[in-house]
Amino acid sequence: MSKFLIVVDNFKVGGITTSLINFSNFLTLNGYEVEIICFESEERPQGLASSVKIKGLNRGQEIWYLNKNNMKHKKHMNLFKILILGLIKKIFNKGELWSKLCLKQNKTNPYDCAIAYRQGRTCYQYVKYAVNATCKVAFVHGELKNLNSIMKWYFLWDSFDKIACVSQAVKQQLIERFSRYQKKYVVMPNLFDVNELYKLANKKNIAPYKSFTFISVNRMEYDKGADRIIEIYDYIKKNCNVSFNWLIIGSGTLYNEIKSQIKEKDLVLLGEKRNPFPYIKNSDCFVSMSRSEAFGMAIKEAQLLGVPAIVGAYPAAREIIVDGITGKIVANDSKSIAEEMIEFLENSQVIERYKNNLLKEEYNPKVIIDKFVEECIGEKNYE
Known part of the structure; x- marks a missing residue:
């Protein structure tokens, strides 16, 4: 059974979280093992299949993330320590230096596929530095014209095997703007549970x-x-x-x-x-x-x-x-x-x-997700 890791920063109510829940559920329904690492919460979002495992950051990774929403619930992190670490992060958080210092890759139990589900620097860097996986996928959920910060993180795609676009239109926009990644782009639209x-x-x-x-x-x-x-x-x-x-x-x-x-x-x-x-x-x-x-x-x-x-x-x-x-x-x-x-x-x-x-009209999410899996890890699970 292929093992997938999905990385997100939070489970805030919204379109991306709804899409994440459906994506994870259909992966499990299709026979894949799924884990989610969420930076800010280990509380299971409503509707997520019970078979999906949720993990948080370990202590070293919490220092890397250093977000007030994440820290206020950690008893081992007092205010003085947070202030000192915040100052250190401010000094070293240039480019990718902070991630290189704080994130260590687990060499054991590699995943078949690791997915940075929220676009942007944080999830991308975590998957790049902290995750051992055969295939690494970076999601892009927005139209290019609305990705105002893209120039700050698109170069991280160099470390990914696939770049998943939520529509063919987004894929085409990225091909026109960042053609050097053309062979990495795949389409993975939002999925829906009709029942x-x-x-x-x-x-x-x-x-x-x-x-x-x-x-x-x-x-x-x-x-x-x-x-x-x-x-x-x-x-x-x-x-x-x-x-x-x-x-x-x-x-x-x-x-x-x-x-x-x-x-x-x-x-x-x-x-x-x-x-x-x-x-x-x-x-x-x-x-x-x-x-x-x-x-x-x-x-x-x-x-x-x-x-x-x-x-x-x-x-x-x-x-x-x-x-x-x-x-x-x-x-x-x-x-x-x-x-x-x-x-x-x-x-x-x-x-x-x-x-x-x-x-x-027919709607078959199983075919959609199995095609995506085949494009990413070469595993064919559909006729």
Whole structure:
């Protein structure tokens, strides 16, 4: 049985942690042994398979990481010691010197594959210096234009065998910018547990909406298009007489500003919901206003629940939506999104066709993950 190590800095709630849980679970379901090293917590995140082992840093590695979130729970680290070590780290934390001094590779019990699951210097350096593995993989979860710090850590890819991109679009962006790693790039999209999605979607009974219902699930931030909400809503109300509801789930820096502008009852900000799936499943159409996505997890989750999407175009959108068949990709601006929402409101046949086509789509995460494993360690586990 091949043995995998996955390295992350934390289990904070968010898309990467959700993706990590699904990725780990499917590895175990496919017969692989999985361990996770988490720098800041050994507490098992909800939904992670019990067969996945979780470990923290040893004492020497804690000194290397030296993070206040990690240290405050360690009784053996008093404040004076933390201050002294912090000063030493500040002096030596130039380039990779601190990692070379603190991280020692365990030469026994090598892993078949070690994965730095969160992109960036910290997880990459840990896998490079502290882990003994036949194959080392660095994940990239973001679009290149949003990786503002990439020039500080991309060179660490020299020490990795594979660079896993969450979409073909991200892979292509990296090929164009960092072509010398072209042979290392592989695609490993976010995975989804359909049974778990439906289980969560059925946990809460939502009363049927009287009108056609749109739903959006995103952070209330500029890059996710939250600033467009009022403009899109006003355009629809001005140009369409069909009644509708628009539910928006999420929180962020623009939340209060947008909430203060809402005067109608059919535009509803629900705030952050730990389980948004009952609301998604009970809606007619998912709307993505995001200016940028490396993949588009919320869109795919909606599709797997049978809800078609209207999406402002971004590079990876066509890896999720078959345009005009399972949903609609439009120009990424407020007017184009609003006009397509009107099209859905005024033409019920369109939405029904998309829903029927989604029912015919097959989704097999086992094939996806086994292909990834074969690309990384050469082990074939599928027909």
